[in-house]
Each structure stands twice: as C-alpha cells, then as structure tokens.
Amino acid sequence: MIPKNIVLPLDEMPRQWYNILADIKMNPPLGPDGNPVSPEMLQPVFPMNLIEQEVSPERWIDIPEPVLDVLRIWRPSPLVRAYAIEKALDTPARIYYKNEGVSPPGSHKPNTAVPQAYYNKVFGIERLTTETGAGQWGSALSFACQQFGIECKVFMVRVSFDQKPYRKAMMETWGGKCVASPSNETNAGREVLAQFPDTPGSLGIAISEAVEAAVSDTSGKTRYSLGSVLNHVILHQSIIGLEAKKQMAMVDEYPDIVIGCAGGGSNFAGLAFPFVYDKINGKEVEIYPVEPAACPTLTKAPFSYDHGDNSGYTPLLPMHSLGHNFVPPPIHAGGLRYHGMAPTVSQVVDEGMATPKAVTQTQALESGILWARTEGIIPAPETTHALAQVIIEAKQAKEEGKEKVILANFSGHGLLDLGSYEKYLAGELTDAVMTDEEVAKAGEILSQYPKPAHLKSR
Amino acid sequence: MIPKNIVLPLDEMPRQWYNILADIKMNPPLGPDGNPVSPEMLQPVFPMNLIEQEVSPERWIDIPEPVLDVLRIWRPSPLVRAYAIEKALDTPARIYYKNEGVSPPGSHKPNTAVPQAYYNKVFGIERLTTETGAGQWGSALSFACQQFGIECKVFMVRVSFDQKPYRKAMMETWGGKCVASPSNETNAGREVLAQFPDTPGSLGIAISEAVEAAVSDTSGKTRYSLGSVLNHVILHQSIIGLEAKKQMAMVDEYPDIVIGCAGGGSNFAGLAFPFVYDKINGKEVEIYPVEPAACPTLTKAPFSYDHGDNSGYTPLLPMHSLGHNFVPPPIHAGGLRYHGMAPTVSQVVDEGMATPKAVTQTQALESGILWARTEGIIPAPETTHALAQVIIEAKQAKEEGKEKVILANFSGHGLLDLGSYEKYLAGELTDAVMTDEEVAKAGEILSQYPKPAHLKSR
Numbered sequence: 003m004i005p006k007n008i009v010l011p012l013d014e015m016p017r018q019w020y021n022i023l024a025d026i027k028m029n030p031p032l033g034p035d036g037n038p039v040s041p042e043m044l045q046p047v048f049p050m051n052l053i054e055q056e057v058s059p060e061r062w063i064d065i066p067e068p069v070l071d072v073l074r075i076w077r078p079s080p081l082v083r084a085y086a087i088e089k090a091l092d093t094p095a096r097i098y099y100k101n102e103g104v105s106p107p108g109s110h111k112p113n114t115a116v117p118q119a120y121y122n123k124v125f126g127i128e129r130l131t132t133e134t135g136a137g138q139w140g141s142a143l144s145f146a147c148q149q150f151g152i153e154c155k156v157f158m159v160r161v162s163f164d165q166k167p168y169r170k171a172m173m174e175t176w177g178g179k180c181v182a183s184p185s186n187e188t189n190a191g192r193e194v195l196a197q198f199p200d201t202p203g204s205l206g207i208a209i210s211e212a213v214e215a216a217v218s219d220t221s222g223k224t225r226y227s228l229g230s231v232l233n234h235v236i237l238h239q240s241i242i243g244l245e246a247k248k249q250m251a252m253v254d255e256y257p258d259i260v261i262g263c264a265g266g267g268s269n270f271a272g273l274a275f276p277f278v279y280d281k282i283n284g285k286e287v288e289i290y291p292v293e294p295a296a297c298p299t300l301t302k303a304p305f306s307y308d309h310g311d312n313s314g315y316t317p318l319l320p321m322h323s324l325g326h327n328f329v330p331p332p333i334h335a336g337g338l339r340y341h342g343m344a345p346t347v348s349q350v351v352d353e354g355m356a357t358p359k360a361v362t363q364t365q366a367l368e369s370g371i372l373w374a375r376t377e378g379i380i381p382a383p384e385t386t387h388a389l390a391q392v393i394i395e396a397k398q399a400k401e402e403g404k405e406k407v408i409l410a411n412f413s414g415h416g417l418l419d420l421g422s423y424e425k426y427l428a429g430e431l432t433d434a435v436m437t438d439e440e441v442a443k444a445g446e447i448l449s450q451y452p453k454p455a456h457l458k459s460r
Numbered sequence: 461m462i463p464k465n466i467v468l469p470l471d472e473m474p475r476q477w478y479n480i481l482a483d484i485k486m487n488p489p490l491g492p493d494g495n496p497v498s499p500e501m502l503q504p505v506f507p508m509n510l511i512e513q514e515v516s517p518e519r520w521i522d523i524p525e526p527v528l529d530v531l532r533i534w535r536p537s538p539l540v541r542a543y544a545i546e547k548a549l550d551t552p553a554r555i556y557y558k559n560e561g562v563s564p565p566g567s568h569k570p571n572t573a574v575p576q577a578y579y580n581k582v583f584g585i586e587r588l589t590t591e592t593g594a595g596q597w598g599s600a601l602s603f604a605c606q607q608f609g610i611e612c613k614v615f616m617v618r619v620s621f622d623q624k625p626y627r628k629a630m631m632e633t634w635g636g637k638c639v640a641s642p643s644n645e646t647n648a649g650r651e652v653l654a655q656f657p658d659t660p661g662s663l664g665i666a667i668s669e670a671v672e673a674a675v676s677d678t679s680g681k682t683r684y685s686l687g688s689v690l691n692h693v694i695l696h697q698s699i700i701g702l703e704a705k706k707q708m709a710m711v712d713e714y715p716d717i718v719i720g721c722a723g724g725g726s727n728f729a730g731l732a733f734p735f736v737y738d739k740i741n742g743k744e745v746e747i748y749p750v751e752p753a754a755c756p757t758l759t760k761a762p763f764s765y766d767h768g769d770n771s772g773y774t775p776l777l778p779m780h781s782l783g784h785n786f787v788p789p790p791i792h793a794g795g796l797r798y799h800g801m802a803p804t805v806s807q808v809v810d811e812g813m814a815t816p817k818a819v820t821q822t823q824a825l826e827s828g829i830l831w832a833r834t835e836g837i838i839p840a841p842e843t844t845h846a847l848a849q850v851i852i853e854a855k856q857a858k859e860e861g862k863e864k865v866i867l868a869n870f871s872g873h874g875l876l877d878l879g880s881y882e883k884y885l886a887g888e889l890t891d892a893v894m895t896d897e898e899v900a901k902a903g904e905i906l907s908q909y910p911k912p913a914h915l916k917s918r
Contacts, residue, residue: 005470006532012463074464075836104562106836108875148833168626171878174885175832374633375606378533378564417566417875420629427632 006085008098008249010078016248017065020240022275022346023233024061025282026353029320029345029454032307036452039317046217047226049125052118055234063237065117072116072149076105077241081249082412086376088396095399096255097392099412100246100273101379107172109382109414110269111142111229114238118227119146128223129153131215133183133208135265136162136336136384137169138414139229144178157183157191157211160203162336168418183208190214190313202332205266205340206312213315230266231310231319231344239272246409247276257287257409259395263387264291264300264358265337267344269413270388275346278355282460289356291347292391294366296434297330299323299343300351300358302441307451310342320454321348324436325447331434333363334422335383341444353459361390362433367426369393370416382414383422464543466556466707468536474706475523478698480733480804481691482519483740484811487778487803487912490765494910497775504675505684507583510576513692521695523575530574530607534563535699539707540870544834546854553857554713555850557870558704558731559837565630567840567872568727569600569687572696576685577604586681587611589673591641591666593723594620594794594842595627596872597687602636615641615649615669618661620794626876641666648672648771660790663724663798664770671773688724689768689777689802697730704867705734715745715867717853721845722749722758722816723795725802727871728846733804736813740918747814749805750849752824754892755788757781757801758809758816760899765909768800778912779806782894783905789892791821792880793841799902811917819848820891825884827851828874840872841880 030038041053048056055063065073084097102110122130130147133156134140140156147154156178158169163182170180183203184191190210194201201207209228216226228235250256260277262270270291277287293300299322308323310316323342324330330339343351350356363383370386372393373379381389392410399406416423425431436444488496499511506514513521523531542555560568580588588605591614592598598614605612614636616627621640628638641661642649648668652659659665667686674684686693708714718735720728728749735745751758757780766781768774781800782788788797801809808814821841828844830851831837839847850868857864874881883889894902 006529007470007534009467009470012465012467071464072836076465106832106838145836149836168875168878168882171882171885172838172875175829175838175878175881177833371633374564375635378530378603378607380564380630380633417626417630418878420626420633420876423633424626424629427629 004083004253006083008081008083008252010245010249014248015078016241016244018062019065019237020244020276020279021058021061021063021237022278024059025279026349026459027457028349029457031317031319033317047213049122049127049225051121051125052234055237056232066120069117069120078245079104081246084377087373090372090376091393091396091400093396093400094404095396095406095408097396097408098250099410100242101412102242102269103412103415107138107141107145108417109138109142110239110242110272111139112146113241113272114229114235114268115142115146116149117238119150119152122225123150123152127152127225129155130225130227131155131212132227132229133157133205133212135159135205135339137166137418138337140178140180141169141172143227144173144176147178148176154178155215156180157185157208159183159205159208159336160201161332165421166418183211185211188214201329204312204329206326209311210313210315213311230268231342233346235268236271236275236344236346239268240275242272242411243274243276246273250409255407258406259288259290259408261290261292261388261391261408262411263338263384263413264293264343264347265340265384267347269411271344271347273411274356278350281355290359290391291356292359292361292387294333294335294338294387295360295362296333296436297339298360298436298441301360302436302438304445304448305348305352306448306453308342308448318451319345321345322351323448324441324444327447328444333434335363335366335387337384338387352456359391361387362435364431364433366390367422367431380416381412382416383419385413462541462711464541466539466541466710468703468707472706473536474699474702476520477523477695478702478734478737479516479519479521479695480736482517483737484807484917485915486807487915489775489777491775505671507580507585507683509579509583510692513695514690524578527575527578536703537562539704542835545831548830548834549851549854549858551854551858552862553854553864553866555854555866556708557868558700559870560700560727561837561870561873565596565599565603566875567596567600568697568700568730569597570604571699571730572687572693572726573600573604574607575696577608577610580683581608581610585610585683587613588683588685589613589670590685590687591615591663591670593617593663593797595624595876596795598636598638599627599630601685602631602634605636606634612636613673614638615643615666617641617663617666617794618659619790623879624876641669643669646672659787662770662787664784667769668771668773671769688726689800691804693726694729694733694802694804697726698733700730700869701732701734704731708867713865716864717746717748717866719748719750719846719849719866720869721796721842721871722751722801722805723798723842725805727869729802729805731869732814736808739813748817748849749814750817750819750845752791752793752796752845753818753820754791754894755797756818756894756899759818760894760896762903762906763806763810764906764911766800766906776909777803779803780809781906782899782902785905786902791892793821793845795842796845810914817849819845820893822889822891824848825880825889838874839870840874841877843871
C-alpha cells in the first residue's frame with residue numbers, strides 16, 4: 003500500500019532548478035519605445051545576477067548551497083496521498099497533493115524569496131521592497147531577508163491588510179516592515195488615494211508603490227522583489243514539480259492531471275512546468291491552472307502586451323491580462339487578485355499545453371471545508387481553488403469509472419485566513435463572476451499596446 | 461554532517477505507547493469520602509476503555525490501527541537540528557527540537573485527541589465536551605472528533621477566546637462548537653459569572669463547565685475529554701519521546717538535557733517520560749519542565765491533594781497545585797494557565813527525577829522572537845517557555861565550554877498567537893511573577909485536603 007506521506011530522502015532533494023525558457027519560445031518584454039528591453043534597463047529594479055537568471059536560456063541552473071541550507075528548514079516538502087478525500091468522494095481517482103504549507107511562512111512563496119534574498123545579498127543590496135496580496139509573499143520575503151540579514155519593506159493590499167491583521171505581526175516577527183497599500187509613502191499610492199480614497203487596493207497598485215520605493219532610493223542599495231509572474235520566480239518554484247516527480251516515481255505513479263491555482267502563476271508553474279517539459283517530450287498529461295471566476299485572466303482575458311503594475315512602471319509583458327488598471331473585487335483569495343498572468347504561463351496556455359479553469363470563491367471555500375474535514379489540513383483560500391478543481395475531476399473520474407491519477411499543488415495552509423472560513427460558515431461570502439462584457443470593458447486599455455505573436459514551441 | 465531534518469521512516473513509527481505507571485509508584489486519586497476512587501465512579505465522565513487505560517499497569521500499550529491511520533496525517537513528526545540558533549548563540553551545545561507544530565491543529569494535542577475520540581466512538585459515545593485554554597486543545601479535539609464522526613463542544617477560557625478569535629473559526633471549520641467560559645450554559649459558569657462578571661476565566665472553571673455539560677446529558681451518549689493532566693493523556697503523548705529517541709539514535713546522539721514547557725504537563729511528559737524510563741534504568745539525563753513564573757505550580761506550589769477543576773467536580777488528585785480556585789493572571793501562554801500539574805509529572809518531580817524551572821513571559825517571547833529569526837519557525841507562546849530554557853542551557857554550555865546535547869519539545873507553532881508577538885514587539889507585554897507569599901495565600905484552600913505520601917520508585 004502507498005503510504006499517506008511520501009517522504010523524499012534529503013539527499014534526493016533537487017540541486018538544480020528547471021528553466022522552461024530552454025523549451026518554449028517567448029515574445030520579449032518591451033520598453034516604453036516599443037523595443038525589447040535590455041537587461042541593463044532592469045538594473046535599477048533588480049540585481050544583475052537575478053536579471054541574468056531572468057533571461058537565461060539554460061535548462062538546468064544550479065541552486066546555490068546557502069540557498070539549499072535555508073530551503074532544508076522545510077524541504078523536501080511532503081507529497082501526500084489524499085486517501086481521506088478519495089474515500090469521502092467514493093472516487094476511483096488516486097489523488098496526491100504536494101504540501102507547500104509546511105514552510106515557516108506557510109506557503110510555496112519562500113521557494114523564491116530565499117534565493118531572491120540570497121542573490122540580492124551577494125550583489126551587495128541591503129534592503130528589498132515588495133508588494134503582497136494575501137500576505138503570503140510579504141511574510142515569505144520577510145522570513146528570507148531575515149535569514150540573510152537584509153531589510154524588507156512590504157506594501158500590503160489594503161483589503162487583505164484589513165482582513166488579515168496577523169500577517170503584519172508575522173512579517174514584524176521576522177523583522178520586516180509592512181504598510182497598507184495604497185499608502186501615502188509613494189507618488190503612485192498618493193495618486194490612487196486622491197482619486198479613490200476608499201479603494202480596496204490591488205496587487206497592481208502595490209507593485210507600483212514597491213517599485214517606486216526601490217528605484218527612488220538614491221543610495222543604490224535598495225532593490226525590488228516580485229513574488230510571482232517573472233521568469234526567475236517561476237524558475238525557483240520548479241523545485242516543487244521536480245520533487246513531486248521524484249516522489250510520484252517512488253510509488254510508481256505518474257499523474258494524468260496536474261492542477262494548481264493561478265494568480266500570478268508561480269505556484270501553478272512551479273508544480274506544472276516540469277510536467278510541461280515531459281509533455282513537450284511526448285508524455286500525455288493534462289495540466290490545469292485554476293483561477294477565480296472573479297478575476298478570470300486565463301479563461302476570459304486576451305493574450306496581450308500589458309504592464310505588470312497599475313502605474314505602468316514595468317516593461318510591457320506578453321501575457322493574459324484584464325488591463326493593468328483593473329481592480330479585482332475584494333475576494334478572500336487575495337493572492338489571486340492580479341490583473342495579469344506570468345508570461346511563461348500565458349505562453350504555455352496560448353500554445354494549448356495547459357487548459358485554464360475558473361471556479362467561484364464559495365465553490366472554492368466549500369471544497370476547502372471538505373478538505374479540512376477529511377484530510378485534516380486547512381487550505382489557504384487561494385489553494386481551495388485548486389482543490390475545487392481536484393474534486394470536480396475526482397467526481398468526473400467516478401462518473402467515467404476511470405482510475406485517474408490527480409496531482410495538485412497544496413500551495414499554502416489557511417491558518418492566517420480563518421476569517422474567510424468564518425465568513426463562509428456564517429453564509430456571508432458572496433460571489434463575483436466576471437462576464438464577457440465586463441472583461442471586454444476592463445481590457446479596453448489594452449488596445450494601445452501591440453499584440454504578442456502566437457508562437458509554437460513544438 | 462547531521463541533517464537539519466531528521467526524518468523517521470514511516471515503518472519506524474511507534475506501534476505502542478509507553479506507560480510510566482509501570483515504572484513509578486503513585487498515590488491514588490481520592491473520592492469525596494477520602495477513599496481511593498474506583499474505575500466505576502468515573503463512568504459518567506469517561507468511557508470505560510479509557511478508564512482502563514487510566515489505571516493500567518502495563519508498560520507498553522498497543523496503538524489501535526485506526527488511530528495510527530489518522531496520526532499518519534502528520535506523524536512521525538520531524539526532529540530538527542537547530543543549527544541556526546546554535547550559530548546565533550555561538551554555543552558548543554548541539555540543540556535538537558521535536559516539531560509537534562506540524563499537525564493540522566498545530567500542536568502536540570491531537571496525539572491524544574485522536575485516540576480519545578476513537579475510544580469514545582468505539583464505546584458508542586456520540587458527543588464530547590471539553591475545555592480549552594489557548595485553543596490548541598479545543599482545535600485538536602474538534603479535528604479528532606470530525607475524523608471519527610462525533611460531535612465536539614468546547615468551553616474556551618474567556619481571555620484566550622477574546623485574544624484569539626481565529627481559534628473559534630478553526631474549531632468550526634472542523635465542525636466543532638465553541639463558547640467562551642465562564643458561560644451561561646452551566647451552573648458552574650453561572651455561579652462564577654454572578655460573583656466575578658469580568659473574570660478572564662481559567663482552565664479550572666472551563667473544566668468544571670465541560671464536566672457538568674457531559675454528566676448532565678441524560679442520554680448517556682456524552683462524555684468529557686481532558687487534554688492534559690490524566691494518565692491516559694500522558695500515555696498517548698509518549699509517542700513524541702519514543703519517536704525522538706529513535707531519531708536521536710539515527711544520528712548517534714543521546715540528550716544530556718530534555719526540556720519541555722509544562723502547563724498541565726502533557727507535552728513535557730510526552731517527550732520526557734521515555735527518557736525518565738532510561739533514567740530509572742541507570743542512564744544519566746537531566747530533565748527540565750519549564751513553567752511560567754506567573755503560574756509556578758512545580759517550582760513553588762506544594763505537592764498536595766487537590767481537585768483538577770474550579771468547582772471540585774473531579775476526584776482529589778495528588779499533584780503540585782496552587783489551589784483549585786486560583787485564577788492565574790491573563791498571560792499570553794493560555795495553555796500554561798493551570799493551577800495544578802499532571803500527577804505523574806508531580807510524582808516524577810517529587811522524586812527528584814525531573815527539575816522544574818520557571819521563566820517570565822517576556823523572557824519567553826524574547827526567546828520566541830530569536831527562534832523565529834534564526835530557525836525560521838514561529839513558536840506558540842507556551843512553547844517559547846521551553847525555548848527560553850534551551851537558550852539558558854546553551855549559553856551555560858558556552859560558558860562551561862561543554863558540548864552538551866539539548867533536546868526540546870517544540871510543542872506547537874504560534875501562527876494563531878501572533879497577537880502576542882504584536883504586543884511584545886510593541887512593548888505592551890508585562891510580567892507577573894508570583895511571590896512565595898502569594899503562592900502560600902493561594903494555597904490556603906489546600907489545608908483541608910490530605911497530603912500525598914512521598915513515594916520512592918527506585
């Protein structure tokens with residue numbers, strides 16, 4: 003019998019990240035003049051060693067030893083056979099989840115926060131700024147900066163800042179600083195507040211604030227750090243899928259379906275891209291990113307060039323986007339409230355190598371409750387989107403009488419999100435489903451930008 | 461080099477609990493008439509299968525397979541080498557901690573909640589009542605009851621109920637019900653409220669309420685469940701120490717000092733008693749239970765007979781006690797706010813086989829911050845008491861230039877206690893250290909009870 007917890011021996015922990023840029027063709031990011039940006043143009047924002055990773059064509063990139071030392075605090079993370087939920091659903095499907103909730107900040111985010119803090123430290127940077135939605139990323143970067151002795155300043159989306167006060171305490175426990183965004187500390191923040199004093203905020207606005215705070219520090223010792231979307235972030239997250247593949251192999255399994263929730267795309271890609279690599283090389287596997295119906299970037303929004311932030315500070319990225327000034331409704335899965343999507347994830351979806359899905363937040367939290375009451379573990383609201391799709395697929399497998407193997411990313415636990423469960427259990431959560439018309443209207447701003455080419459990698 | 465995470469293979473997980481009653485002599489619990497209570501007298505409160513465990517003289521007791529199935533959700537728990545804190549303290553000591561925070565409710569408590577729910581279910585019980593301090597135990601029993609399909613009702617000490625609102629949401633996510641104690645639902649609660657309407661509550665009061673709610677259900681299908689103190693609870697927790705011993709052996713280590721925080725005594729005893737067994741059999745090992753200086757049961761209070769609860773519903777237990785009507789100050793480590801101490805722990809201390817220590821809450825939380833900023837993981841306020849002592853011992857080892865091996869129980873994470881860290885970081889936490897005079901005054905009520913004999917087990 004396959005054990006419930008499939009533990010990867012420590013010496014089997016991956017020593018290299020997988021870089022999907024070696025295996026897909028990408029449209030380049032564009033500068034304000036419409037020409038591809040050069041690595042040098044990104045220097046005020048990121049340290050050069052990370053910029054080099056951002057554009058590297060190497061398939062395998064070594065993980066530095068000091069990074070491995072910190073990752074070993076919780077990695078390899080467990081792969082868990084979800085026997086209890088299989089039984090509850092009476093499904094012939096075999097369900098596995100990769101538990102990224104075991105990290106100190108409680109999510110997959112430190113997989114990239116740790117190397118980002120390390121590379122900045124090595125480059126001589128003394129302070130990082132960033133944004134955070136639900137708080138998972140801000141916590142992770144505070145934790146990582148503390149490990150390498152650099153400062154951390156976090157702009158936290160207002161609605162999540164108010165919903166999740168413990169996140170600030172967590173960041174401060176690790177020595178980080180945290181303010182609600184939009185704030186009065188930046189031009190970007192002040193401009194939004196002047197126009198919309200009661201805005202719930204958005205990841206796009208918070209990114210603008212964090213980038214501005216980094217580039218406006220004249221000492222040259224501050225840089226910005228992003229928790230998703232970019233190629234080097236997705237690279238660092240590949241350790242999830244690389245471990246999961248080894249763990250599946252330990253019990254002679256290979257997934258028919260790979261599932262992850264998708265906001266900026268990093269936890270989804272972290273699990274899925276090592277399997278996309280297999281797919282490119284002829285393996286049959288279905289791959290589903292799952293997003294909230296209230297912010298349907300992949301399922302409804304166009305593949306376009308757009309800015310990664312609200313104020314247009316970032317280069318134009320080739321991605322599925324609802325428009326960079328779109329403010330998603332204040333759903334509880336704050337980490338999924340992003341107008342865009344990682345260019346690599348967008349590219350993989352555009353090529354048909356992954357098939358996006360969308361679920362509502364009540365559907366998601368209902369699945370989270372079932373998960374908590376069977377498997378025991380309480381998922382983050384973001385994670386419940388992936389689990390909702392797992393349950394849909396498991397029921398489908400039952401209807402079809404098929405022994406499907408489902409692998410999902412359990413991107414984080416929900417212990418700092420229990421307010422969302424409280425609201426759900428009290429019947430106070432409502433759903434916002436974006437219509438095609440609303441998507442079209444939100445995306446009007448995109449008409450001014452070029453369209454990326456439809457490239458074929460295979 | 462010894463790995464940071466020492467992972468016990470699943471097939472090495474203990475299949476039997478260790479029962480210290482086989483190795484020590486105990487004063488019996490006494491009824492209202494001053495005579496030893498019989499197992500039958502406990503029947504309205506506990507199911508007979510657990511009462512049998514409570515009085516069993518067997519050294520090794522099999523863990524039922526359905527209990528192992530649930531424990532495997534998170535067990536074996538990791539033993540972690542605390543390299544980062546060793547480095548921060550520049551100590552020659554080698555520090556290990558057993559991480560019980562990896563369970564779904566986040567503490568060691570489900571180690572006994574799961575078998576208690578199981579034995580009640582097997583006995584035909586449909587509903588359990590209990591008390592909780594910080595909320596760790598109430599969460600654990602809600603989780604365990606959900607796993608076996610029985611109802612759970614939790615009386616939560618008022619001060620913690622107000623400090624930690626997410627704990628209620630967590631219990632409800634697992635289908636449990638939770639009210640603040642003292643409540644208006646029981647005679648015991650109503651009497652306290654009439655006299656002290658603004659009381660912060662105490663574990664003693666909450667126990668009275670939960671016992672009353674169980675025994676007053678005339679259907680006979682409700683029983684009470686206690687999260688610490690009793691012999692069968694301590695028995696179930698022995699899995700911690702049994703695993704830790706195997707894990708230490710995997711890296712050819714044996715502790716010089718074993719440390720756990722002590723409120724009712726169960727996490728301390730869970731780790732320590734398998735080492736007390738070695739000590740009884742001639743091994744040299746120091747064993748330190750660590751309590752808050754604001755509630756100094758073991759370090760200052762007498763070894764006496766006393767009730768386990770505020771209203772005197774329970775038998776008289778032979779234990780260190782501050783007096784059953786003592787209401788400890790509202791310190792943040794709610795799980796350590798108990799007037800008494802497990803009889804087995806009291807006996808082991810009375811015989812000199814363990815040496816109690818006390819630390820203040822600011823000293824404890826300061827240690828918790830250091831732990832979070834080095835090891836990464838954020839401890840529960842209760843747990844920080846043990847870690848404070850670890851740090852004292854590690855500094856002592858440095859002064860003496862000795863390579864001491866320290867093993868501590870990391871009884872739970874602090875992710876639902878971040879409000880305590882927030883207060884500490886804002887400089888708002890104050891200390892209450894009980895003086896000898898205050899202890900003597902609190903204990904005046906004990907003069908009416910017999911004194912237990914000073915027994916020698918060796």
